[in-house]
Amino acid sequence: MVAVDIKKGLAGVVVDYTAVSKVNPDTNSLLYRGYPVQELAAKCSFEEVAYLLWNGELPTDAELAEFTARERSGRALDPVVKSVVDTLPTTAHPMDVCRTAASVLGARHELAEDPTPEANMKKAIDLWAAMPAVVAYDQRRRRGQEPVEPREDLDYSANFLWMTFGEEQVPEVVEAFNVSMILYAEHSFNASTFTARVVTSTLSDLHSAVTAAIGALKGPLHGGANEAVMHTFDEIGIRSEESLEEAATRARAWMEDALAQKKKVMGFGHRVYKHGDSRVPTMKAALDKMIAHYGRPELLGLYNGLEQAMEEAKAIKPNLDYPAGPTYHLMGFDTQTFTPLFVASRITGWTAHIMEQVASNSLIRPLSEYNGPEERHVP
Ligand SMILES: CC(=O)SCCNC(=O)CCNC(=O)[C@H](O)C(C)(C)COP(=O)(O)OP(=O)(O)OC[C@H]1O[C@@H](n2cnc3c(N)ncnc32)[C@H](O)[C@@H]1OP(=O)(O)O
């Protein structure tokens, strides 16, 4: 038998071009359409970044005004989505609710089967505008709270927090949330984006591709890691009376024990970055601000303790989900809502890739090497 070079997990395989983003693990950088993500996070709104990902250029003032008006007019919770979500048990994972909502929104969209660039752009903007209401409503219904209507006088991030908590948040919190949305928006051919491109490559529709991508994002090796990070913190135990140093000591011991048992600790490691995730310093700075704002140094202790023990034992660095998880926790999101927040952001990147795939399509269909039984016959 001729040995076949199997590319398990497609690791290291370049399958296509993309102009949406560039992940460079050597320089530890990430560019969206050429712009460093750190600059975008410091200077732009999430709306501007969404526009950039879809159109290739940052908007002019007039373009931004028109674009934000479109987003604001699409924020209301779709009544059919609401009634479908209401039939789902509150034991269903919020990611299942997101996936179902994306599917329902697709089935109800007047351009569902229209693959033209104009229709796909409209569907992308509509889905992006609609998802915060779904995420916010789902968290509220689990808490037995009434839904909160969107506010057109607030930007995307402020309105998302408003619909979730029914209270306006202070600018520092809105800013940290905006940063997280920008950092989560896009990351080249990650598993969920690749899933979206595979579905698109069969000439299926945009909502089908996003629905499949949500399924791929749910797993803890991908987007589900931000939720899993919080489970780790909970397992170690969050003790508000504890000092930073005490919390760090307990976290270190927990990590040493986990690694001795050969456990994978979510929030660490990355398929592409091997010297640290380009987005972590920016997200960590946002987390530091939230820790100071909410006065919760013990969370920094847990964060530092786990990171240091992992560095010493295996030199594996945190990925974006590591600082994002505790940031969302401090803001008041339920742990199971963390990955839906990632969905709300990544709709921008997924749909930018879907449109790129449509524009230059080739059916994605790799080969496999058969290693089952030799040919045999039914007696
Ligand atoms: C936004 C995002 O999606 S970022 C990714 C979020 N995912 C996570 O945080 C899940 C935890 N991390 C992981 O499982 C991995 O690092 C992945 C899946 C992200 C990338 O993995 P791969 O590139 O396939 O590397 P692989 O899983 O083979 O790991 C290589 C080695 O590092 C170890 N390793 C990698 N990540 C971790 C981790 N988080 N905890 C413990 N060990 C780890 C592996 O056990 C393996 O060790 P070995 O060679 O002794 O067997």
Ligand SMILES: O=C([O-])CC(=O)C(=O)O
């Ligand atoms: O690129 C990846 O494999 C995962 C990731 O960080 C992301 O999707 O943001």
